[in-house]
Amino acid sequence: MRYRLIIFDWDGTLMDSADRIVDCMQRAGMDIGWPALSREAVLDIIGLGLPEAIARLCPGIDAERAEHLRKRYADHFVAAEREGPALPFFEGVQEGIARLRAAPDVRLAVATGKSRRGLDRIFAERDCGHWFADSRTADLTRSKPDPLMLVELLETLDVSLEEAVMIGDSVYDMGMAQALGMDRVAVTWGVHNAKQLGDFSPVQVVNNFHDLMGWLESSVCPQTGVEMDE
Numbered sequence: 001m002r003y004r005l006i007i008f009d010w011d012g013t014l015m016d017s018a019d020r021i022v023d024c025m026q027r028a029g030m031d032i033g034w035p036a037l038s039r040e041a042v043l044d045i046i047g048l049g050l051p052e053a054i055a056r057l058c059p060g061i062d063a064e065r066a067e068h069l070r071k072r073y074a075d076h077f078v079a080a081e082r083e084g085p086a087l088p089f090f091e092g093v094q095e096g097i098a099r100l101r102a103a104p105d106v107r108l109a110v111a112t113g114k115s116r117r118g119l120d121r122i123f124a125e126r127d128c129g130h131w132f133a134d135s136r137t138a139d140l141t142r143s144k145p146d147p148l149m150l151v152e153l154l155e156t157l158d159v160s161l162e163e164a165v166m167i168g169d170s171v172y173d174m175g176m177a178q179a180l181g182m183d184r185v186a187v188t189w190g191v192h193n194a195k196q197l198g199d200f201s202p203v204q205v206v207n208n209f210h211d212l213m214g215w216l217e218s219s220v221c222p223q224t225g226v227e228m229d230e
Contacts, residue, residue: 001106007109007165010122018046028072112137150180
């Protein structure tokens with residue numbers, strides 16, 4: 001396999017959470033009396049850190065109302081996690097991750113717009129934190145599309161830029177990796193479409209997790225041109 005480090009976005013890439021995010025953000029907007037937030041507008045900000053998402057979603061919002069919106073969104077999301085059904089992984093994710101974890105000299109990581117508290121809750125709920133060698137969240141570094149979280153993962157895991165790939169469903173994932181010069185794979189089952197993602201010159205565009213696994217497992221080492229899993 002070509003890459004020693006495979007970095008995944010979370011929402012919209014591994015976990016099918018868009019509907020819940022939209023619902024909770026729309027409810028939060030109603031709570032603070034903000035004009036109705038469309039589904040399309042909320043989908044477009046998934047992947048950003050929450051403060052950055054709110055600033056983009058609600059132009060001109062003052063700091064006090066933005067903080068109120070943030071708190072109400074978090075309250076709604078935590079309540080939905082507690083009372084609603086567990087959010088599903090996309091088809092093929094669990095099986096694919098298991099295959100990647102079994103591959104020699106390959107580590108997995110997460111780079112997400114979620115908060116550390118939110119990601120850790122999901123890790124605990126789904127018993128999946130051990131899948132990943134490390135993770136970065138937007139509240140403890142910089143939000144996408146700033147590449148700092150990728151820089152930190154490379155440094156912490158001692159992997160070179162050429163040995164890593166970012167996999168995500170949003171233009172923020174693609175922009176973050178492009179800014180660093182990291183290989184990036186766009187997945188089309190999340191929030192942004194193939195045309196939007198293609199503007200960031202991904203090395204591959206895939207339509208389901210099975211195809212992603214096929215591409216990762218057949219990719220070749222750039223130095224030798226030899227398939228790494230032969």
